[in-house]
Amino acid sequence: MKLDFWQVTDDPVEKVVTLIAKRALGSGERVLVVAADAEQRAAIARALWEGGPESFLANGEADAPGAERQPILLAAEPVAANGASHLIIADGTWREATGFARVFLLFPPEGAPDARIAWRAQDGRAEVERSYYAQEDGRWVKKG
Secondary structure, three states, X not given: OEXXXXXXXXXXXXXXXXXXXXXXXXXXXXXXXXXXXXHHHHHHHHHHXXXXXXXXXXXXXXXXXXXXXXXXXXXXXXXXXXXXXXXXXXXXXXXXXXXXXXXXXXXXXXXXXXXXXXXXXXXXXXOOEEEEEEEEOOEEEEOO
């Protein structure tokens, strides 16, 4: 599993989720976005739908009828009813998740101590490939 830690400093989380989801869908993958707060999930859903018919990213809540057909699901817990291979943890709270090829933990600067704990918890796991990204001058730069 690829595990990416993204420290979000310049853009709203909704924009970062949209960036990652667009790339994943472009590669033929399905996505699960996890955030405990329903209002945050609603803001992410709006951001995914914005942009008109040529750039919107279809999505829905995991507990809605037909959730299994959605390319992007939003949920409070990391359970992929849509068979997602990519998990975006948008609220900065690490959750143990299995069955995903790639996991993104998005966190603000004040969430860095908890992200470090999550990073260290992966020590010794040969099946986990970790990376750390930070925003610099509006761009994402791999730091580790």
